[in-house]
Amino acid sequence: MSDALNTASAQPCESLAPFVESFWMMKNPTDLDEQVITFPDGGIDLYFFRNAEVPIHTSLVGLETHSQSAYMPKQSVLFGVRLKLLAAEFLLKQPVAELLNDRITLDRGFADISSSDLEDFPSFVEKLESYFLALLDERVDPRKRIMSDMIYETNGAITVSNIAEAANWSSRQINRYFNKWLGLPLKSYCDILRFRHSFDSLKEGELFPEDGFNDQSHYIKLIKKYSSLTPKQLAHDKSDRFIQLSSKK
Known part of the structure; x- marks a missing residue:
C-alpha cells in the first residue's frame, strides 16, 4: 500500500464489540490508481465506496482464504466495517457462506448510508453504530x-x-x-x-x-x-502494499 493512501480506524462501542471488530477508512487523494493487496484476516467486510463517477456503491464481502490484489482508484474514498463471526447471524441476519472469496452488491441506501456520509469518518461510525445497535433484538446463545x-x-x-x-x-x-x-x-x-x-x-x-x-x-x-x-518475503517487502501489515495494530 502506497504512503499516498490515507487510512484510519475506530473501535466499536462495548455493546457491539462481540460483533464488530472495527470501522475503517481509506482514501486515495492522488491522481493515480494505487495497488492494494489484502490477506485473509477472518473478517466479513461491508464496503462503502465513492468517487467522482460513483456517488456510492455498497458491497458485502465474505471471508477470504487467499490473498487478493486490487486497485484503489484515484480520487476515491472507501469506508468499511469489519465484522466478527457472530455478526452474520445477529447483525446481517443472513449466512455469508456462499460469499467465501466473493462479494455481492447491496441495495443503495443500505443502513441509510448516503454519499454525504462518506465525507466524515466519525459521523459515519456513529450512524452505523446506531443502525447495528437497533438490530440487536435477540439474546446471544x-x-x-x-x-x-x-x-x-x-x-x-x-x-x-x-x-x-x-x-x-x-x-x-x-x-x-x-x-x-x-x-x-x-x-x-x-x-x-x-x-x-x-x-x-x-x-x-x-x-x-x-x-x-x-x-x-x-x-x-x-x-x-x-x-x-514465505515469511521472509513478507517481512522484508518494503513496498508497503500490504494493507494489514501496514495498518494493523
Whole structure:
C-alpha cells in the first residue's frame, strides 16, 4: 500500500464489540490508481465506496482464504466495517457462506448510508453504530458467545475440542454452525486468525512467532497457504502494499 493512501480506524462501542471488530477508512487523494493487496484476516467486510463517477456503491464481502490484489482508484474514498463471526447471524441476519472469496452488491441506501456520509469518518461510525445497535433484538446463545470469545482471545490458537468442552456444545454442532454461517469449518477459521496474528511479528522482522505454532515448518506452511509468500518475503517487502501489515495494530 502506497504512503499516498490515507487510512484510519475506530473501535466499536462495548455493546457491539462481540460483533464488530472495527470501522475503517481509506482514501486515495492522488491522481493515480494505487495497488492494494489484502490477506485473509477472518473478517466479513461491508464496503462503502465513492468517487467522482460513483456517488456510492455498497458491497458485502465474505471471508477470504487467499490473498487478493486490487486497485484503489484515484480520487476515491472507501469506508468499511469489519465484522466478527457472530455478526452474520445477529447483525446481517443472513449466512455469508456462499460469499467465501466473493462479494455481492447491496441495495443503495443500505443502513441509510448516503454519499454525504462518506465525507466524515466519525459521523459515519456513529450512524452505523446506531443502525447495528437497533438490530440487536435477540439474546446471544451463551454457547456461541463463549465460542466466539475463546476464538478471538486466543487468536485462533485453540482446538475445536477445547471450545466444545468450555461451551458445552458438541464439536459437530460447532462446525455445523461455521459451515452454515461462514462457509468453512472452525479449524480453517482459526488457522486464518493465527496467520493474521503473525503480522505483528512479521512487521518487526521476526520470522517465527513465539506463540500459536508448534514448529517453524508448520508456520511457514500456513503463511504460504494464505499469502503465497514465505515469511521472509513478507517481512522484508518494503513496498508497503500490504494493507494489514501496514495498518494493523
